[in-house]
Amino acid sequence: GQQLNQSPQSMFIQEGEDVSMNCTSSSIFNTWLWYKQDPGEGPVLLIALYKAGELTSNGRLTAQFGITRKDSFLNISASIPSDVGIYFCAGHIAAGNKLTFGGGTRVLVKP
Amino acid sequence: GAVVSQHPSWVICKSGTSVKIECRSLDFQATTMFWYRQFPKQSLMLMATSNEGSKATYEQGVEKDKFLINHASLTLSTLTVTSAHPEDSSFYICSARDWRGGNQPQHFGDGTRLSIL
Numbered sequence: 001g002q003q004l005n006q007s008p009q010s011m012f013i014q015e016g017e018d019v020s021m022n023c024t025s026s027s028i029f030n031t032w033l034w035y036k037q038d039p040g041e042g043p044v045l046l047i048a049l050y051k052a053g054e055l056t057s058n059g060r061l062t063a064q065f066g067i068t069r070k071d072s073f074l075n076i077s078a079s080i081p082s083d084v085g086i087y088f089c090a091g092h093i094a095a096g097n098k099l100t101f102g103g104g105t106r107v108l109v110k111p
Numbered sequence: 112g113a114v115v116s117q118h119p120s121w122v123i124c125k126s127g128t129s130v131k132i133e134c135r136s137l138d139f140q141a142t143t144m145f146w147y148r149q150f151p152k153q154s155l156m157l158m159a160t161s162n163e164g165s166k167a168t169y170e171q172g173v174e175k176d177k178f179l180i181n182h183a184s185l186t187l188s189t190l191t192v193t194s195a196h197p198e199d200s201s202f203y204i205c206s207a208r209d210w211r212g213g214n215q216p217q218h219f220g221d222g223t224r225l226s227i228l
Contacts, residue, residue: 031214031216033216033217035219040222040224041221041222042115042117042204042206042219042220042221042222043155043204043219044219045216045217045218045219048214048216050214088154088155098145098157098160099145099157099206099217101154101155102154103153103154104153104154106152
């Protein structure tokens with residue numbers, strides 16, 4: 001089946017730093033979605049991407065749909081403590097199909 | 112934005128009990144809802160796709176007689192874990208897509224923490 005490889009698996013951030021994570025696949029996806037999940041809660045949609053090459057921002061978040069349609073990245077600029085959480089990429093291979101999820105990137109605060 | 116409500120937030124019950132979890136789309140209609148299971152420090156695993164007015168579609172390895180799904184209206188799907196045992200303890204999350212389809216993304220509920228003693 002389709003798989004999404006998400007990296008890094010975890011990262012430590014210091015307030016003010018920029019953060020970057022990405023997802024790759026061997027399959028072509030028609031839609032890329034980025035979600036954030038806080039402990040004990042469901043994932044919250046951050047950004048949805050629908051066209052190859054599309055670059056979309058949501059506040060300090062920026063995500064891009066790769067030209068090959070097999071990858072996507074998410075950047076967080078000037079991180080703040082509430083950015084801590086787990087970020088998931090997800091994609092559809094076609095409209096209406098079930099979502100395939102990446103393994104998640106756990107963002108933690110540097111001690 | 113789209114809101115999906117899931118109830119209850121957490122359940123603790125004895126082994127052998129059946130537990131029902133509700134998933135409601137509050138400000139849109141959803142012909143399709145999805146049920147996921149998530150283990151600690153892992154990603155979401157799709158269990159089944161709930162279709163309004165018809166039978167649910169289960170993923171490989173998911174017992175349909177164990178996890179009963181009913182999607183009787185455009186705003187409500189229920190998951191019943193029948194005769195639950197400790198190994199069924201997990202975080203269950205539902206999601207819903209707006210019935211208008213197309214590129215509407217899935218929106219998720221806040222999950223139900225199920226603990227079977």
